Amino acid sequence: MQSKPMAGRLPEPPSPIADDGDETRFCGTCAFSSACIAAGYDKPELAELQCLVEHVGPFRAGEHIFRTGDPFRAIFAVRAGTVKTRMVDKDGREQVLGFYLPGEVIGLNAIYPEHFPCDAVALDTAYFCRFSFPAMSALASRIPAVQQHLFRMLSKELGTASLLAGDHSADERVAAFLLDLAGRYAVRGFSGTRFHLSMSRGDIANYLRLAAETVSRVLSRFRSQKLIEIEGRELELLNPKKLREIGQALLPE
Amino acid sequence: MQSKPMAGRLPEPPSPIADDGDETRFCGTCAFSSACIAAGYDKPELAELQCLVEHVGPFRAGEHIFRTGDPFRAIFAVRAGTVKTRMVDKDGREQVLGFYLPGEVIGLNAIYPEHFPCDAVALDTAYFCRFSFPAMSALASRIPAVQQHLFRMLSKELGTASLLAGDHSADERVAAFLLDLAGRYAVRGFSGTRFHLSMSRGDIANYLRLAAETVSRVLSRFRSQKLIEIEGRELELLNPKKLREIGQALLPE
DNA sequence: TGCGCGACTTGATCCGGATCAATGCGGGCG
DNA sequence: CGCCCGCATTGATCCGGATCAAGTCGCGCA
Structure with a gap:
């Protein structure tokens, strides 16, 4: 399903880990x-x-x-x-x-x-x-x-x-989803513009109440519009501002 | 404080009230x-x-x-x-x-x-x-x-x-909504088969991510199928079992 | 009493996204 | 190595529910 930690083909960004390895202190990035x-x-x-x-x-x-x-x-x-x-x-x-x-x-x-x-x-x-x-x-x-x-x-x-409540278009949902992930990575200290999607298109679609094909199409279109770069599950947000406009109805504030 | 519900008697049908009126005890039906x-x-x-x-x-x-x-x-x-x-x-x-x-x-x-x-x-x-x-x-x-x-x-x-997550049909949503309300009334000691809908069709529709017209149509159909009786906002569940079948995907268990 | 407005119902049409289908791709495994 | 399977992409078609449009009902209020 998912490529193992085997550092192989692509220069993947380092896998985010929330553990400072210091047993006597608590993970600095943990929710607690x-x-x-x-x-x-x-x-x-x-x-x-x-x-x-x-x-x-x-x-x-x-x-x-x-x-x-x-x-x-x-x-x-x-x-x-x-x-x-x-x-x-x-x-x-x-x-x-x-x-x-x-x-x-x-x-x-x-x-x-x-x-x-x-x-x-x-x-x-x-x-x-x-x-x-x-x-x-x-x-x-x-x-x-x-x-x-x-x-x-x-x-x-x-x-x-x-x-994810509300009746929103596929574009709005996908844009809001990507920005939500980005924000959550950023708040934990990881990159908020480049990250790995650990979940399949099917899982994203299911979560967003869309069909996997729709998610795929929207991502393709976002790429052709230069809003993102995506290859497999490696994602980069090229134009977060525009994405935010698209997804604003679903995003806080 | 403790302002008694002023006896501004409502000419409405018996409105559910969760207050036993006893100042020294707490509302028996309250969530607390x-x-x-x-x-x-x-x-x-x-x-x-x-x-x-x-x-x-x-x-x-x-x-x-x-x-x-x-x-x-x-x-x-x-x-x-x-x-x-x-x-x-x-x-x-x-x-x-x-x-x-x-x-x-x-x-x-x-x-x-x-x-x-x-x-x-x-x-x-x-x-x-x-x-x-x-x-x-x-x-x-x-x-x-x-x-x-x-x-x-x-x-x-x-x-x-x-x-209300999940992509479900209008029938499923409406059936589940009615049963959810019924169950919540029942657990507080009110009738679980006859009650008043305090909210407009528009509010129901908005909550269920449907159009008001769709809610209206589904309710009409449920009535013609003898699943419910509804007149204005007065509702009676005639066939909760069948409704449960329809809405099962959205209901607990 | 009649007016006006908002809530509701019902019918006709349209569209976004689901579904069906075909193909490509990569990885695990015999 | 070659097969198979699951994920992903892209195209074609279909359908449920949104939208547009009328008309009804009930009620508050002048």
Whole structure:
């Protein structure tokens, strides 16, 4: 499915990894980092956060991090790689709910049902930090910053869910999708103009409620209009300004 | 505070009201009720919950409870009436995000941005319980049940956001919408087969990403198929089983 | 009482994107 | 090496729902 870390043919950009490799500190780009900072790196609370986190992985492309119906015990921060979440209805039709990049968190939508309501599937080789949720809750009770951080992550995800709402044209959706990805890479410190699409055209289409052929056509047209350069899954945004005009109805502000 | 719902008697059909009128206890059907019960009705903590809640209203149809950009200070539980939330993009196009019935909570998606990302508009005469969020957070830190309840409400809303995802036919969407409303009324103790649609066809259509004409046509067809009886905004589900078959792809399980 | 307006219904036509189909491409594997 | 399979691109056709257009109903208000 996806080319292995084998550095071969193309001079790929370095694979984004959100791990500074320093065990005594917490990933600087992780979604939890601000909670950690607020708690204070030097305080004993941070040590507790360290205690309840567990590094898991690698998962290979196509492997499940969790499956629909699994009992909810933990949330996961993506340390490296990319994940899609999806629901499969009883007719077997897949519905992609979202893509998650290094530093982002999956599993929050399982708190209420207490079971995962969707699958999480690795799109390439992926590593995670696993946070026991009971321990996390307990910690949140004692450290307001941690509680606040959980509230904010949940609330934030509520906001992004409504991003793909609305009846918008294929052009708008694709442009907004590319800019959304770009922005999320940029905020984690990666390039916001050149990156690798870990997901297939089919996954993008499914996520955007389009047909794979439509996504392919729109990308081709964007390329012929010099808005992007794309070869396979390697993408470069040539004219983000114009893309933003196209996708503005779907983008924040 | 505690302004009693002024006896401005409505000549309307029995409007669902989530307020038992007992000042010393909390609305039995409210979304917060389980948190209160967990805290224990007799314990002093409940008194604190009582303190931080403020009854507001009435709001007349069309009035705003909050507007896009308002600073976030509180969340609101619907005590009576119905609310829609909506975003308006810069072209002035409206996007309905959801409808909220008595006992449900609005404003959770404003925690992260710290400003309301959408408008909340009363669809009929509506009353609310207003919960100061800073006070609520503080209380959550001391009462695990309250914290857990907030987590669950947030997580639950994440789940419902994905209800209208997916590319589904107009029939599926409308059937699922009616059953969703029915289920939400039923869980609050109201009739799950006969109820009033507080929102216009246009609002329903906007929410479901359809045209108003399409919604009208589907409802007419459902009626001719004896699946529902509908007159104006008064609705009765005649064949929920069949509706469930139609809307199954969009419904939980 | 009659007017005017907004909500709703129903019919006719149009179009964006889905679907069907053919081809190219690369990679894994026997 | 050659086969096969899944992903991607591109072209041709089709269809569900949007849009345009009329007409009805109900209600607030002068």
